[in-house]
Amino acid sequence: MLKRFIKNPILKPKREHEWESKLVFNPAAVYHNGLIHLLYRAVGEDNISRIGYAVSADGFEFFRVDRPVFTPRGLMESKGCEDPRIVFLEDRFYMTYTSYSPKGVRVSLASSSNFIEWKRHGVIIHDTDNKDAVLLPERVGGRYVMFHRPMTPPRSIWIAYSEDLINWCDSRKIMEPIEGRWDGVGIGSSCPPVKIEKGWLLIYHGIDADGVYRLGVALFDLEDPSSLITRYPDPILKPEEDYELHGEVREVVFATGICEIGEKYYIYYGAADRVICGATIEKAALLKLVDTG
DSSP states (O other): OOEEOTTOOSBOOOTTSGGGSSEEEEEEEEEETTEEEEEEEEEOTTOOEEEEEEEESSSSSOEEOSSOSBOOOSGGGTTEEEEEEEEEETTEEEEEEEEEETTEEEEEEEEESSSSSOEEEEEEEOSSOEEEEEEOSSOBTTBEEEEEEESSSSBOEEEEEESSSSSEEEEEEEEOOOTTSTTSSEEEEOSOOEEETTEEEEEEEEEOTTOOEEEEEEEEOSSOTTSEEEEOSSOSBOOOSHHHHSSSSSSBEEEEEEEEETTEEEEEEEETTTEEEEEEEEHHHHHHHTOOO
């Protein structure tokens, strides 16, 4: 259902840059002041994940900064900073990402006004291995809202709330895998939720028994985002192209960024954990999939 960019992959590893010489994938994306900004996971020969930055005026051709804009710091990031997601929230950009260390994977938070200089807010979910955290781009009922994914099986989407973006509470499960389907083994939030008239639109990823990653779409209640309204039964993107079927990990499409531009959504994703790709869909077509009448 998604229409891939003709020139996919749009970003590939750069051998001349040691820090991104091996893999680039899983880009956060935000549309701001007429530009599309990507923050992407990059891996060099040392197998440490760093975060690079690229910017575009048209969403297809990107200029890349030749140094990482976010690098691991401290024990909790000693094995890398992975899979960023970003939202523009109350006049600042907030990036959730996965801190990887010998202690496991944790959800961490950083903020910036310019994508280059970052303020670290540290680990924000401490007690368990957790990842795939996405913030809603505004408060709901006076509180900040985050979807996240504890690593305990079955890997499901949970919600949590905060007064200050640092301390999170009232965490509970809101969407589970459906056994026997394309998303039957595990699910997780892909892109930050998008506000539409009828609710919060969520692009999510699903994993089947063969380890194949596909993308789906669901809708949560506008005033109570813990309430699932509908979930489209079929995937909206599945691995089909060679760059999605073969790479560091086989058969993976893993979206981490969405931009609403005109009458289209631009969705940015990692393919086979090796390259960065994009796809578009008409807003009306995507909304129709979750229209409950």
